[in-house]
Amino acid sequence: NVHIIFLLQNPPTQQHIPTTTTNLVSLLSLSVTMSSSVTPILKDELDIVIPTIRNLDFLEQWRPFFQPYHLIIIQDGDPSKVIKVPQGFDYELYNRNDINRILGPKASCISFKDSACRCFGFAISKKKYIFTIDDDCFVAKDPSGKEIDALQQHIKNLLTPSTPFFFNTLYDPYREGADFVRGYPFSLREGVPTAVSHGLWLNVPDYDAPTQLVKPLERNTRYVDAVMTIPKGTLFPMCGMNLAFNRGLIGPALYFGLMGDGQPIGRYDDMWAGWCAKVISDHLGLGVKTGLPYLWHSKASNPFVNLKKEYKGIYWQEELIPFFQSVSLPKECTTPQKCYIELSKKVKAKLGLVDDYFNKLADAMVTWIEVWDELNFSEENTVALPNGSEK
Template identity: 45%
Template sequence: MRPPSLLSLTIASALAHITDIVDLTDIPDFLLIELFLGTLRAGKLTEKVLKVFIATGNPHILSFIESLGIKIALTPILPTLKDDEVDIVITALKPDLGFLEEWRPVFSRFHLIIVKDPDLLDADLKIPPGFPSLDVYNQSDMESLVGKKALSLLQFTGFSARYFGYLVSRRRYIIFIDADCIPVRDDLGHPMDVVNQHLVNLTTPATPFFFNTLYDPYIKGSDFVRGYPFSLRCGVDCAVSCGLWLNTPDCDASVLKSGKRIERIADAVITVPKGTMFALSGVNVAFNRELIGPALFSGLVLAGEGKVRHKTMEDIWCGMCVKTVCDHLGYGVKSGAPYVQRCVDGATEQESPECTMVAANLLEVAVPFFQSIRLPRTAISTEACMLEIVKLVREKLGHADSSFARAADSMEEWVGVWRSLHAKL
């Protein structure tokens, strides 16, 4: 058996320490090429190592990198956002908005849009001081902006009142937090900045085409794993950031899980893969209005649904519409941090399994529908995508349940109102 050559021993030694090498410019070309090929075969071509090889300027190395379609993922520089690029939308389901007292350190810099549930009628809202920029909208404002006829289809009541806030916003980023939530506090008792974390999610790329097992590679402390295609490391625009919460979870037939609580924060963010549906919740969500705004609407309201979030299907339907549009247009959706603290008492949110099964049965029809539909290439805007979904809902789901037909009518009306109002900007 022939002993290993000096060249092979040199390459093996260099490969064993390749991640520690910071300069290869003085290496002879033949040795450099052998080392590069050995690095590829060993699966050790990380982004850091790739930059070291590129820095040599060797034309053979650069040509080989180009032929493989390898691209450097630039570390994104977060844009300097101005406070007037963000709207915080709050729905007033009760007259007393005392919970905003907890949010003052986080929200006071931004403009607030408070949408009053029409069911409150003439009740005066109790809004804590300390929010210098806010607008309050009520039933009268809804009627004057969209008209009574459209309003009867859009039904901006209960949790759906938030859609009116999305409609009247003129800022790039919209953040919605439920009225039963307060900030999570760190070990020193300071409120965690949910706004900043949402903006980090929205202003750094998403990676929907290949799952990164270290979660969001753009978050501090994370990175791309070995084997992640270099051609995909630049990512795509993130359109939606879905935050989570502590305390009461949203579960089906929660009467059977009334004592369940979420007490641990998983400090991680993931991109929902392309082609995968997920259960969006409006408890704690943010989105880029300019990219995906018209898709943030549901229209699916079931008979007997009230103002308990887990008794409604609107979030889930809205999420499937949003994900379908994002997948088609090439945007990303992130889920995970930031967290909020829900204050609602799970014992008061009981629901019979029979009621849950009505929604569950509809989902057994709706989920395969959204998994199977493909929007035409001619749909190149969010509004166009929504209208294509409307058409498909009518064709394929309208016969299954009248709720789907009504949802299609509401979604079509929503797109029309959105276009009408935003054309005046």
């Protein structure tokens, strides 16, 4: 049994797993999942981050999948309100007063009255992996009627390599029943470490306000059984309601920006983080996957309220996308922190000309990295040691 757990938690990342081995690992995974005596995969290495303004009754449906894991709940809005969490969950809860107390003046980089506040949970966590979900998202079912364990699919995505440098027409070659197709370069079949796993949704689609207004009753019923790596150099609109990432590889780049109270824009928090994370992942040779898992998005937000939040962003993104498409980072940027600081300078120099908001955002990006480093201080990682010195 110990040997089986080792296989699951440490899949090869430097060489392609042969199809027969992939099938074996999948069968072992199934048998381990069915055994209640075995510790869930990454139980002590993953935090679930949930931003909320309401009681978390939705966790009852997720109990079979989430209860073994630690939750970090970020309470937005009125800090005096009591948020009720169902019994039996292991969690920490932080409200705005807690954030102000922990960060002091640097709390200004954490958004208020916006789900972007979730990134405080990313910074305060001490785990290697993060899964974040919105409180209006429930367990979906696949076409056979089986409930989808979204968290375990994210874990599979993160623990297997990505293929950003050459597109595989069978999508994820590391899935059971798939492989690299004829013509795929053998030199690229090792893949690269996966930094981000971006999941999708059934029912209410993640549309912008103008599309919501045009298609108020549209629902997504299409279940596509696929996971794919987003190619290097290609941006995508990241949605934060069903997202997992390797905090150790890309965490500092997952800053959700300045949104909500006191800011001229909202609902671009996850997209901003996605653009930054993708550019930095490309630079560092990391992968970003999208596709499975699905969850059930239950509630359509008000399109008129959304339009007020998005109005400037709809215009600004026509400047933002070309910026991120053309931005390049120097080879000296070898960590996500260094990349993010360099990116903040470019944001101020280029996007600061679009609106003064981006000057504020660039400053907040720097503050965010300071917060990250303070909360995640490691002498081994932050102090350069002379060659031969003992750690």
